[in-house]
Amino acid sequence: MDADTLKQKLAALPSAAVQELDHARRGFSLDVSLPPAQLVAAVTILDEAGYFIETITGVDWLGENAARIKEAQAAAAAKKAAAAKKAAEARKAAEEAGEPLPEEAAPEVEEEAPAPEPAVDDLEAIYDFNRYDRCHRVTLRTRAPRDKPSVPSIVHIYQAAHWHERETHDFFGIKFEGHGYLVPLLLPEDADYHPLRKDYSA
């Protein structure tokens, strides 16, 4: 299967977003975001295309939603300040020209909307695949909310996932449904913490 066919097949999955990347700059060829329900289908496509599994890992996006709200608020505040400045300039120009002052805009009665409560942030599971015959690194990424981080296991397709998923569970607490043996791999046997979560500190 050539790279284009693979790209089309992955893009055809429901709600999958496929992005081509510059390998020389980023080290990836293809980046695919998809919902957890489509993960097994995508991995099956890669398996049939003869890709080998490089690694599975996670990323904790704690604070991402709060940052987004803050950003939106900052943008709104900046827009408001710009509008006020423009109005002031217009008044000043009119004054200098001796024209009648434009009517003062009614003070905005718009009530400050209370900041929306940020939604629960996501944990992301990331899968890297590559080929032995030529370099074509494909990344699959799927997200699950932090309070219920659950994605399907791919251990029945790639046996390497047995350890990679255990490690990702150790570090992030992502539950791989169908794995069946998610006991700590690198952490102590009785570990009940997930050190790579951003709110964990030793």
Next chain:
Amino acid sequence: MTAIAQSASSETFVLNLGPQHPATHGVLRVKLVMDGEYIVEAEPVLGYIHRMHEKMGENRTWAQFLPNTGRMDYLHALAYNHNYVCLVERAASIEVPERAEYIRVITNELNRISSHLLWFGAFVLDLGGFSPLLYAFDDREQILDLLESVTGSRLTYCYFRFGGVYNDVDQDFLDGCKAFVARLRERMPMYHNLVTKNIILMKRLQDIGFIDAEMCRKYGATGPVARGAGIDFDVRRHEPYSVYPRFDFDIPVYPGCDSMARYMVRMDEMEQSMRIIEQAVGAIPEGPVMAAKAPKIIKPPKGDYYHAVETARGSFGIRAVSDGTNTPYRMKLRTPSFSNLVTFGEAAKGMLLPDALALMGSLDLVIPEIDR
């Protein structure tokens, strides 16, 4: 585990190998379910030397993480240095002077030979032959002296910098490399006569420890394990980095899928590394060894970055996520022995215990790199 254990004869027992067993080369433990002399189930137990390098990557600056890279694979530390500086140079768009790239290649290949020599000695030691270890360590010592003279350390190197290398090499070093290559070339036939053609070694390795290409693909095995299964895969060729494309070298591939094939791949690789060193020493250009405009503070643009290199054990990849600050947001370390060792559980099934130890030796495990 239980399903197979039940299907075996009721006489099975659990044998604990390690974590302090000489054959595991470090703190690796393997839980073995045995039926007499035969292995029914093998489950490696990891984590005895886990230090959470990935978390350390998140709580220090990009530059502060550099010494950590030399402390994962202590046998081929320069490759780990190399991967990390290449990743940061890729992310932060830093140009590296040619001379520095040549120095990186020369020191890297010397380090690869030293790693293979140690593996060679220790592997034959596992199989019951003591004296080759002493010969191998004698040769390895020459490399450690050479590398010490330029890097200042003998094992956990931290020699490369973002944009170049820490200090320049002198003519003595280059002459030393030439002398070393000449010396090892002379000794390789001795190794082959003494060890490779030894009937005991052949009987212990041939047709034993089967890991084929399909298994490699499913487990993500790379390096000599994949090349011993007939897969022509070497990151230096596959995803070229540094100045490797300028050199003429072969990728040894053996289709045997057994412990002997993996042994032969590493033995041949030493010769190929010597070829690269010879060419690099002959063609090394004059010039600076650090980029003139290497930034003091590294702040790569937001996004994900990946870089891989070929270490003595296979493909080592770093996947870094930058949030645009001077501290990495995420630093995933994809180490080759981790993926190579997953195959052990399946490959060791049905083997005699001493053969499984030979198989384990043929995987060339470095435990601190697996546990990170």
